[in-house]
Amino acid sequence: xxxxxxxxxxxxxxxxxxxxxxxxxxxxxxxxxxxxxxxxxxxxxxxxxxxxxxxxxxxxxxxxxxxxxxxxxxxxxxxxxxxxxxxxxxxxxxxxxxxxxxxxxxxxxxxxxxxxxxxxxxxxxxxxxxxxxxxxxxxxxxxxxxxxxxxxxxxxxxxxxxxxxxxxxxxxxxxxxxxxxxxxxxxxxxxxxxxxxxxxxxxxxxxxxxxxxxxxxxxxxxxxxxxxxxxxxxxxxxxxxxxxxxxxxxxxxxxxxxxxxxxxxxxxxxxxxxxxxxxxxxxxxxxxxxxxxxxxxxxxxxxxxxxxxxxxxxxxxxxxxxxxxxxxxxxxxxxxxxxxxxxxxxxxxxxxxxxxxxxxxxxxxxxxxxxxxxxxxxxxxxxxxxxxxxxxxxxxxxxxxxxxxxxxxxxxxxxxxxxxxxxxxxxxxxxxxxxxxxxxxxxxxxxxxxxxxxxxxxxxxxxxxxxxxxxxxxxxxxxxxxxxxxxxxxxxxxxxxxxxxxxxxxxxxxxxxxxxxxxxxxxxxxxxxxxxxxxxxxxxxxxxxxxxxxxxxxxxxxxxxxxxxxxxxxxxxxxxxxxxxxxxxxxxxxxxxxxxxxxxxxxxxxxxxxxxxxxxxxxxxxxxxxxxxxxxxxxxxxxxxxxxxxxxxxxxxxxxxxxxxxxxxxxxxxxxxxxxxxxxxxxxxxxxxxxxxxxxxxxxxxxxxxxxxxxxxxxxxxxxxxxxxxxxxxxxxxxxxxxxxxxxxxxxxxxxxxxxxxxxxxxxxxxxxxxxxxxxxxxxxxxxxxxxxxxxxxxxxxxxxxxxxxxxxxxxxxxxxxxxxxxxxxxxxxxxxxxxxxxxxxxxxxxxxxxxxxxxxxxxxxxxxxx
RNA sequence: GGGCGCAUAGCUCAGCGGAAGAGCACCGGCCUUACAAGCCGGGGGUCGUAGGUUCGAACCCUACUGCGCCCACCA
Numbered sequence: 001x002x003x004x005x006x007x008x009x010x011x012x013x014x015x016x017x018x019x020x021x022x023x024x025x026x027x028x029x030x031x032x033x034x035x036x037x038x039x040x041x042x043x044x045x046x047x048x049x050x051x052x053x054x055x056x057x058x059x060x061x062x063x064x065x066x067x068x069x070x071x072x073x074x075x076x077x078x079x080x081x082x083x084x085x086x087x088x089x090x091x092x093x094x095x096x097x098x099x100x101x102x103x104x105x106x107x108x109x110x111x112x113x114x115x116x117x118x119x120x121x122x123x124x125x126x127x128x129x130x131x132x133x134x135x136x137x138x139x140x141x142x143x144x145x146x147x148x149x150x151x152x153x154x155x156x157x158x159x160x161x162x163x164x165x166x167x168x169x170x171x172x173x174x175x176x177x178x179x180x181x182x183x184x185x186x187x188x189x190x191x192x193x194x195x196x197x198x199x200x201x202x203x204x205x206x207x208x209x210x211x212x213x214x215x216x217x218x219x220x221x222x223x224x225x226x227x228x229x230x231x232x233x234x235x236x237x238x239x240x241x242x243x244x245x246x247x248x249x250x251x252x253x254x255x256x257x258x259x260x261x262x263x264x265x266x267x268x269x270x271x272x273x274x275x276x277x278x279x280x281x282x283x284x285x286x287x288x289x290x291x292x293x294x295x296x297x298x299x300x301x302x303x304x305x306x307x308x309x310x311x312x313x314x315x316x317x318x319x320x321x322x323x324x325x326x327x328x329x330x331x332x333x334x335x336x337x338x339x340x341x342x343x344x345x346x347x348x349x350x351x352x353x354x355x356x357x358x359x360x361x362x363x364x365x366x367x368x369x370x371x372x373x374x375x376x377x378x379x380x381x382x383x384x385x386x387x388x389x390x391x392x393x394x395x396x397x398x399x400x401x402x403x404x405x406x407x408x409x410x411x412x413x414x415x416x417x418x419x420x421x422x423x424x425x426x427x428x429x430x431x432x433x434x435x436x437x438x439x440x441x442x443x444x445x446x447x448x449x450x451x452x453x454x455x456x457x458x459x460x461x462x463x464x465x466x467x468x469x470x471x472x473x474x475x476x477x478x479x480x481x482x483x484x485x486x487x488x489x490x491x492x493x494x495x496x497x498x499x500x501x502x503x504x505x506x507x508x509x510x511x512x513x514x515x516x517x518x519x520x521x522x523x524x525x526x527x528x529x530x531x532x533x534x535x536x537x538x539x540x541x542x543x544x545x546x547x548x549x550x551x552x553x554x555x556x557x558x559x560x561x562x563x564x565x566x567x568x569x570x571x572x573x574x575x576x577x578x579x580x581x582x583x584x585x586x587x588x589x590x591x592x593x594x595x596x597x598x599x600x601x602x603x604x605x606x607x608x609x610x611x612x613x614x615x616x617x618x619x620x621x622x623x624x625x626x627x628x629x630x631x632x633x634x635x636x637x638x639x640x641x642x643x644x645x646x647x648x649x650x651x652x653x654x655x656x657x658x659x660x661x662x663x664x665x666x667x668x669x670x671x672x673x674x675x676x677x678x679x680x681x682x683x684x685x686x687x688x689x690x691x692x693x694x695x696x697x698x699x700x701x702x703x704x705x706x707x708x709x710x711x712x713x714x715x716x717x718x719x720x721x722x723x724x725x726x727x728x729x730x731x732x733x734x735x736x737x738x739x740x741x742x743x744x745x746x747x748x749x750x751x752x753x754x755x756x757x758x759x760x761x762x763x764x765x766x767x768x769x770x771x772x773x774x775x776x777x778x779x780x781x782x783x784x785x786x787x788x789x790x791x792x793x794x795x796x797x798x799x800x801x802x803x804x805x806x807x808x809x810x811x812x813x814x815x816x817x818x819x820x821x822x823x824x825x826x827x828x829x830x831x832x833x834x835x836x837x838x839x840x841x842x843x844x845x846x847x848x849x850x851x852x853x854x855x856x857x858x859x860x861x862x863x864x865x866x867x
Numbered sequence: 868g869g870g871c872g873c874a875u876a877g878c879u880c881a882g883c884g885g886a887a888g889a890g891c892a893c894c895g896g897c898c899u900u901a902c903a904a905g906c907c908g909g910g911g912g913u914c915g916u917a918g919g920u921u922c923g924a925a926c927c928c929u930a931c932u933g934c935g936c937c938c939a940c941c942a
Contacts, residue, residue, distance in 0.1 A: 011902090266942085345940090390871090391871095394870085394871065394872095483936090487937080521879065558872090558873090562879095563891090569890070575905090576901095578901090579901045579902035579904095580901065580902080583901035627880090643906090731907060731908065732907095735908040738895095741897050766899070832922080835922060839885055839923090
């Protein structure tokens with residue numbers, strides 16, 4: 001006796017019901033837990049959580065869907081998998097908690113003061129670590145979170161310090177003065193990402209330095225910086241200034257003299273061809289200053305006030321000073337020209353809004369040369385593949401031109417730089433288990449978030465300890481992430497992985513997906529009001545529908561547009577599956593017994609197509625072609641299985657006996673296979689349907705679908721294609737003649753042998769057997785490979801001659817166009833001579849078919865009564 | 868300024884050397900017992916422009932035009 005099973009499905013369903021119950025079940029069963037290694041090769045993915053429901057925004061949902069699909073397929077293939085949450089979630093959670101805490105205390109960072117605030121942040125990190133973990137869990141993952149695996153915990157801290165010290169000891173970390181983006185309001189440096197460039201209307205002031213023969217005119221949008229000038233630069237080939245190079249000139253207002261130097265950087269075409277050089281307050285000037293060994297006086301304090309110039313401007317705010325300096329120069333008659341407004345782009349602090357000020361300060365750097373070379377070579381050698389391959393070009397552009405990486409940040413949170421300073425200016429870098437001498441102070445800067453992110457593939461596995469996880473899951477197989485993050489994250493992981501893990505790269509394949517766009521292909525942004533909270537769609541359409549939509553749009557490397565109606569379309573697909581399964585169940589579809597040998601053409605055809613589908617899906621998965629596999633599954637399920645096989649199966653089921661039993665077996669087999677193939681893309685609804693259909697416990701760890709090994713039967717497929725063509729032509733005729741699809745019409749089919757498919761054709765086109773007194777009033781011819789078939793129908797009245805003439809005229813035009821095209825090709829001796837023989841044969845065949853078709857239609861038109 | 872990419876049906880996108888495709892939208896007809904969250908039928912594109920290569924180009928090459936992204940810069 002087969003196990004008792006409940007083979008009923010409710011006639012209607014809602015995604016929420018199906019998904020809610022299953023999610024709990026899966027969690028309880030441990031399917032979302034990192035699994036122990038087995039004897040199979042391990043497979044791991046370093047990336048955020050797997051279920052769409054926890055996604056912060058639709059971009060996350062997209063990424064999660066891609067990853068989860070890969071993982072589910074691998075699991076069905078018998079591999080153990082591990083996935084890990086991403087860094088971005090951790091930092092988002094910390095931001096949120098810190099802000100919340102501040103608000104609760106009714107204070108702000110500024111009020112608290114920097115020193116006190118930094119202390120508190122570190123304290124909170126310890127205190128709220130658990131809370132952050134909870135929040136991570138709520139973000140949708142039920143990975144077995146442990147403190148050792150969390151960003152802000154001691155484990156990662158150990159990893160960061162170990163890596164820093166190793167790099168430091170190898171001479172790959174150094175400290176140097178550089179310009180940073182300084183926010184006078186926040187009194188902090190900002191990363192480039194925190195700077196918004198905005199077009200503003202400023203002024204361009206041209207002014208004269210020096211006097212008489214040795215005077216030179218320079219221009220600037222920030223006049224006040226002239227107080228910090230230490231040179232004027234011209235292009236070395238510029239004849240106008242050649243005689244001045246190497247001479248000194250007086251810097252107005254300060255009384256200092258500064259040299260005139262020659263530097264390639266200067267564009268002789270721009271302005272006067274002479275540039276003032278303020279090394280401490282402009283990135284280009286800084287580089288010129290470095291090249292020429294110029295002094296670099298800093299002339300502004302932390303709040304953007306002029307300082308240490310020894311002029312009357314000291315103490316003025318920079319904007320106040322801008323006007324004051326301008327007027328002072330005017331008083332000396334040194335202003336040569338003023339352009340106002342002068343439109344140019346100025347960096348602004350993203351958080352506080354004011355223009356940033358480049359400012360000189362001591363920063364920490366990673367010397368990337370040797371690291372970047374390893375990262376480039378790993379891809380060049382083929383050890384690491386990038387998908388789609390076109391993106392490799394972008395990768396090399398980055399990695400081959402990387403400048404030294406500034407890793408110190410003046411932020412409020414993050415991993416502090418593990419360097420301590422002694423009372424007499426000593427400096428020491430300490431590993432995780434080392435303690436600084438009493439009274440030494442730790443560097444207050446924190447590390448760039450990408451420093452710790454770059455450790456992710458191995459720090460999450462317990463590194464620097466040689467853990468079992470590390471041995472099993474490093475290197476990982478596939479990294480899935482957006483192309484926008486290739487530079488920031490992927491390259492860092494490559495460099496650090498190769499460096500820390502003895503030259504073993506952190507993953508074998510890098511899969512880059514696009515960005516999620518709105519339905520019109522526009523970038524989602526809060527200001528445009530087109531950004532999407534996935535939760536809303538999840539509530540309305542379900543996770544399956546959202547995932548399927550996202551995957552269906554995921555063409556390699558290209559962006560993914562998404563709109564609500566497409567998600568709705570995916571939900572309808574879920575409903576289609578639901579109803580198809582209900583049909584199969586109510587007709588007794590079987591999955592336990594093998595498919596019998598005695599099969600109809602329809603059975604052979606759908607089984608062959610199912611095998612093809614399995615191969616197609618496998619290939620698409622292996623090539624990360626999500627859109628292609630979603631499309632293949634959608635069309636097979638809807639257009640072939642539901643629209644044709646199920647309809648043909650109804651005829652076979654009606655026959656009863658062995659025929660019906662065979663049909664039940666085929667129905668069950670095909671549907672069961674499709675559900676397996678669809679599971680990675682629509683996990684919830686397929687789980688529900690598959691378990692009901694098969695009576696088995698879960699689809700999550702069921703074997704992945706494999707091709708049957710049954711020999712294909714192309715002749716059966718050809719006959720079914722003929723049936724489909726005949727049915728479509730009859731339906732078209734009926735539609736053109738205004739016959740309601742449901743109305744039964746007596747008809748007689750003559751001509752080519754229909755190989756036992758006449759009953760099916762009649763059922764699908766609602767044609768009755770001719771009864772006594774059958775008097776056909778209309779006829780149509782359909783050309784099939786086996787020969788023409790004539791259908792005579794009694795449509796109880798006069799046919800619509802005009803409609804029929806129109807229909808035939810259209811077919812005739814198509815056939816004539818086809819004939820003309822083929823004849824043109826075959827009449828071209830170059831084509832016949834140079835094209836491959838099989839192409840010529842194909843065209844010849846098409847020409848002959850077109851000729852037959854034209855004759856047939858012409859005869860039919862002639863036979864029509866005059867209208 | 869440097870680099871990369873995209874222009875195909877009303878919209879969003881596949882196809883990337885041998886007959887122009889999908890989803891949605893649109894038009895007409897149907898409640899045909901799995902499904903109206905559905906079924907059947909239909910209309911719609913000189914594949915951005917101009918040259919070139921080829922027997923043959925949406926597909927390869929060149930130029931142009933228009934969009935998008937990344938990086939850099941804006942004295």
